[in-house]
Amino acid sequence: MATKTEFNNPVIRWVDERLPVFTYLDHEYNQFPMPKNLNYWWNFGALASVALVVMILTGIMLAMQYTAHVDLAFESVERIMRDVNYGWLLRYIHMNGASMFFIVVYIHLFRGLYYGSYKAPRELLWMLGVVIILLMMATAFMGYVLPWGQMSFWGATVITNLFSAIPIVGDWIVTWLWGGFSVDNPTLNRFYALHYLMPFVLFAVVGLHVVALHVNGSTNPTGVEVQSPRDTVSFHPYFTAKDSVGLVAFLFVFAAFVFFAPNFFGEPDNYIKANPLQTPPHIVPEWYFLPFYAILRAVPDNFIGAWMGFTLISAKLAGVIAMFGSIAVLFLLPWLDTSKVRSARFRPWYKWFFWLFLLDCLLLGYIGSQPAEGIFIWIGRGATAWYFAHFLVFFPLLGWFETPKPLPTSISEPVLKEDS
Amino acid sequence: MRMKVLVIAAAFLAGISTAHAAGEKIELPDVEWSWEGPFGTFDKAQLQRGLQVYTEVCATCHSLNLLAYRDLAALGYGEEEIKAYAANYEVEDGPDDAGEMFTRVAIPSDRFLPPFPNENAARASNNGAYPPDLSLMTKARKNGANYLYAMMIGYSDEIPEDVALMEGMNYQKYFAGHQIAMPQPLYGDDIEYADGTEATLEQEARDVTAFLAWAAEPELEDRKSMGIKVLLFLGVLFVMVIAVKKAVWRNVKH
Structure with a gap:
């Protein structure tokens, strides 16, 4: 914020001289230089922030009508659906909004992977994203518990039980998490409190993510840093216009689900009130957790033991470590990728590995939706191995063995060449 | 190498087909329902017939806890008709000024009166089985409407040899495991429709399914008609933002 912006409106000038919010907005969202070659894959960060705001607004309105008690929660949600004015609309937006949020964030993440957005000097930006x-x-998981349907209850039971895998203190931690000896009213109450709190924490971290983004600016499809003003255009009107296109397309898809297939992403079992005495035949998490669920179930019994000749940790603990490790490994990515070149456009081998990794994640998602039996177990193990190999083996090696294609000297160069 | 790939692929396919065989897949009948598709609506005459089936048959054992009598206005009934319908039931109310509980005639704001006071009473009257509440049935099962319809029409006296019925169970070809505690509820001609429609088994089954689909999603018609307007609006807006974007970017080479 080196230079202050001059404003004609005296009120704005008065405020800005004392608290430069308008200068800040002008710098970051009006004049801010953006690489002019960004494609539509760069829309998804903005879409994710819209999704977050939609979730917070609908969530606050739902919270005004919802009752967090095991005897009343299920009925209170149905009251919202039936008796609250446009309650069905609010709830279906919130329910499908969770899926939409994950879709745009996953696309945003894979865009970062393809174009190497996590490399220096944007490591912290990437880690904040993780x-x-x-x-x-965490927020989505707790939110899913609130309607207190069968999947809410049994999903909560399965996931909180994971913590019992921690050696020595595991059972004690689970009792502490539950606030009792099973998932019950205290669990529902604290999940509600945390489900209301965490989106605001999320909002703050998104703020940091944006601040970190605006230090070095966006990457771009070539992966070559901006070198001169010739490479950029101002945020407004160029990217406000371009983001609007993506935003309206996103809202169209969002609305299509809300109005015409509102339960597409849901499980029918969650329209049955939670019953602690009756386990559903298939406990499946929401679709956005399926790849991680597959990794959790992939670790075979005594996997570590078979290697070392004795049992070091249980399969359950190993599974939990693998599941959390699958996210934790993302934190290390900026240092695991040894290539100097950012964009997969100029990395002939990495490009293939990227698509294979995407397929691997989709395969893991499919395995997560299937019962853990027969061939699915073996496919799940193979896909899990590939997942970790992608980060721990392929990324470091590719940087050494791959010969990248020649990079353009600047963002503008390919365009100017076409011209002449 | 190629041989190896083929072997792995074959093993993969074989594994998938056996896994599917393990959990037997039941093919449900596929009925064309009036409320399907983006422009689908409920047929009010059908919902009224379905209410009659529910009232005269299903309500003997199944509750409809999430519905109030006033909700029947959506079926095309007037205020007086709803009052008269509710007046068929007596609910406990109170305490009165003397601290006593009393019974009174149900009014439109009351919820549908359940057939049993609690789960234990329901089980005691039904051979230990608990007839589930029907308010959300079409949403609480995969392919809910067809499932519900199949539950009505899937009974048969001819029991296949490989099905060993347990005590008090009934053969139902569409139910998982093919045995269900619920005795066949509809046979055809169980009721005399107020509108004179012939009460075949399929007719009754379709009507009560429609009624319960409405009970599960009373907002469906509002939702779809609003959805059409929202999508039209967004469609037009999309064309406009594309035009704006093109105009803004026309002089930028990128």
């Missing part, structure tokens, strides 16, 4: 995904997962 924190955002973790917060989203």
Whole structure:
């Protein structure tokens, strides 16, 4: 914020001289230089922030009508659906909004992977993004418990039980998390409190993510840094216009689900009130957790033991470590990728590995939705191995063995060449 | 190498097909329902017939806890008709000024009166089985409407040899495991429709399914008609933002 912006409006000038919010907005969202070659894959960060705001607004309105008690929660949600004015609309937006949020964030993440957005000097920006995904997962998980349907209850039971895998203190931690000896009213109450709190924490981390973004600016499809003003255009009107296109397309898809297939992403079992005495035949998490669920179930019994000749940790603990490790490894990515070149456009081998990794994640998602039996177990193990190999083996090696294609000297160069 | 790939692929496919065989897949009948598709709506005459089936048959054992009598206005009934319908039931109210509980005639704001006072009473009257509440049934099962319809029409006296019925169970070809505690509820001609429609088994089954689909999603018509307007609006807006974007970017080479 080196130079202050001059404003004609005296009120704005008065405020800005004392608290430069308008100068800040002008710098960051009006004049801010953006690489002019960004494609539509760069829309998804803005879309994710819109999704977050939609979730917070609908969530606050739902919270005014919802009752967090095991005897009343299920009925209170149905009251919202039936008796609250446009309650069905609010709830379906919130319910499908969670899926939409994950879709745009996952696309945003894979865009970062393809174009190497996590490399220096944007490591912290990337790591804040991983924190955002973790917060989203925790928030979504707790939110799914609130309607107190069968999947809410049994999902909560399965996931909180994971902590019992921690040696020595595991059972004690689970009792502490539950606030009792099973998932019950205290659990529902604290999940509600945390589900209301965490989106605001998320909002703050998104703020940091944006601040970190605006230090070095966006990457771009060539992966070559901006070198001169010739490479950039101002945020407004160029990217406000371009983001609007993506935003309206996103809202169209969002609305199509809300109005015409509102339960597409949901499980029918969650329209049955929670019953602690009756386990559903298939406990499946929401679709956005399926790849991680597959990794959790992939670790075979005595996997570590078979290697070392004795049992060091249980399969359950190993599974939990693998599941959390699958996210934790993302934190290390900026240092695991040894290539000097950012964009997969100029990395002939990495490009293939990127698509294979995407397929691997989709395969893991499919395995996560299937019962853990027969061939699915083996496919799940193979896909899990590939997942970790991608980060721990392929990324470091590719940087050494791959010969990148020649990079353009600047963002403008390919365009100017076409011209002459 | 190629041989190896083929072997792995074959093993993969074989594994998938056996895994599917393990959990037997039941093919449900596929009925064309009036409320399907983006422009689908409920047929009020059908919902009224379905209410009659529910009232005269299903309500003997199944509750409809999430519905109030006033909700029947959506079926095309007037205030007086709803009052008269509710007046068929007596609910406990109170305490009165003397601290006593009393019974009174149900009014439109009351919820549908359940057939049993609690789960234990329901189980005691039904051979230990608990007839589930029907308010959300079409949303609480995969392919809910067809499932519900199949539950009505899937009974048969001819029991296949490989099905060993347990005590008090009934053969139902569409139910998982093919045995269900619920005895066949509809046979055809169980009721006399107020509108004179012939009460075949399929007719009754379709009507009560429609009624319960409405009970599960009373907002469906509002939702779809609003959705059409929202998508039209966004469609037009999309064309406009594309035009704006093109105009803004026309002089930028990128």
